[in-house]
Amino acid sequence: MPSYDIFSGGPGSVMTWITVVLLTVVALYLTRAPSHGAIQSLCRVLHAALRMASVSVFRAESRLGERNREVLLAAGREASEHIIEREFERMQAAVNRDLAECxxxxxxxxxxxxxxxxxxxxxxDVPPTPPGWAHAVEAVAAIPSKGDPMVANILDKIREALVEAQDKAREEYRTATRNRHQHLKNMLPHWRKLGQSLAQMDKNVGSLLHRAKVIDRQMDEYENILQNSDRAARMLSSSSLVQFFVSVLVLTIAIGGAVINFHLIARPMAEMVGGNNWIGTFKISDIAALVIIMVEISMGLFLMESLRITRLFPVISALPDVMRVRMIWITFAILLCLASVEAGLAYLREILLQDELATSAVLRGDKGAVFTSGFMWITTAAQMGMGFILPFALVFVAIPLETFVHSLRTVLGIVGAGLLRALAVGLRMLGGVMSHMGSVLVDIYDMVIFLPLWLERRVKAHGLTGRDEPAAFSAREVL
Amino acid sequence: MKRLGLILAVLAPLGLAACDEPVAQNRGVYMLMDTSGTYTDELRKAQQIINAMLTRLDPGDSFAVARIDTGSFSEKDIVAKVTFDDRPSMANKEKRQFRDTVGQFVKMVKPARYTDITGGILQASEYLNEKNTGKKVIVIFSDLAEDLQKGYMRDISLPLDGFEVIALNVTKLRSDNMDPREYLNRLTDWQRKVESGGGRWRVINDLDRIEKLSLY
Known part of the structure; x- marks a missing residue:
């Protein structure tokens, strides 16, 4: 490799570099005005383009927001209609049940x-009065007999008849009074029954009034939604977010259940479809176990749809009632079969596990290690129970899934609008930076060619003032 | 959980994957047991190794145990061989039968006069290639001291592309103690021989840590 003296003027020497720098500075000085113009124009163009892009993104964000609002209100309207419809159905049932009893x-x-x-x-009723002749008889009975035994006998008879009549009258009076008391006593249960009937009517009417209040509240919300009010949109948005997070939580729990279910049936599946068959890098037995779980979840979805608990498939909801009931029974029967299969597989899993442990013990020469404890049936029964119950538990995944799907639309809309807004703000900020970047680049340009500029300034100053010293000027003026 | 997630992730392209040529995922293990006079006493250890390997093999895997004797390039030297059934319960039964067969052999074995390791490796590669397993492992339970009878030609390259050759329990001979270079040279020679044939070479002498014998 040839070596050069750094001052010799060869390639890479200091002199060469100084020459290149000087020539560049001169070239930059000579093209100063058009370069400034080009820089300013470029920055203005970039500024305008970024501002336009920012405005466009803001508009897109606004459109997306409107769209989200429409979707949200439509979903809210639908949900509100659904709730009101249900409330009216309950009201009708209550009216039919309670008012029919009126x-x-x-x-x-x-x-x-x-x-x-x-x-x-x-x-x-007035008790019978004693006979009116009693006083007359009493007076006759009081007449003295004057020693006449016959008269005395007659008077005694009259007195006896009078006493007897009085006793009889008193007895009748007592009987009449007793009867009157008995009638008054008989009134008591009737009063009570009457009170109970009135209380029942009061309860029925109260229940109807309560339902009416609920419907009133729902109707208010529904009217708010129909009026497209901001309050309704905010409430629906907040409700949607809460539903999203709750449904995610429940779905996560459901996925945990599905994973346990998977591990419960994956091993025994190898006994059915073979343990050495692969699709890609996955065992067919694993895939088969997964498919069974997916089928169970699908059946659960159809069952929930048929029961009209969820509304993911409008076709199922629109089926005639007879067909829908048939579908309920069919899906339930399939689920029952799959749950039974899973319970069987769970049992098989335990048998295989025992067999594998026994084989390993034999291969290790550990013959004494293989024993069956008396409580092993608990594990087997627990596994079978889980295998049977988990498919039915997975049926209820349909409810959080529906909520998740519905709320996901809103959440995605909110996230998308947020991202667009952030992008628009970023573009606007970048546009602002570009508008000032022109001045900065021009200043940097002039800093590079400060020497010729300074000389130019000096020359101009000499030309104006002769040999006088140039007036002091700021660095910015030099540049 | 991770496995389930992976399965879910690939569920969609499974149809396409199913159309492709299936890739063998099973394993083939061929174990060579040295039955020469100097090594017969070590066969009990070999039996334990075989049992340990049996516990690790899965349905669909192939396993063969063969003896190394005077002329090992022969099917007659295969003591026991099996390709495990797809069903785990049947595979367990086959493992027990395999263990009994090997146990019988170890009881009845007679020491061989010569040691033809190369022939055994050739037989192993032929067997495993025929089985076309996804992973091919040859385990050599020997002191690696080859002693060929006159007339046996074994100076040939070993076709071991895609094979893993594991030398187990390479004991030191009396002469190795006198001159350790012999032992080291023996190991180096076999390593070179295996690697020149395209195979991978490993030596495991610590049988107490048999978990090192990874078949995956």
């Missing part, structure tokens, strides 16, 4: 009142 209750009340009235009327 005529019966009324008849009962009327009957009770009639009986009370009768009892009351009977209780007010």
């Amino acid at each position: 005529p019966t209750l009324q008849r009962h009340a009327h009957e009770q009142l009639k009986r009370i009235e009768e009892d009351h009327a009977q209780s007010t």
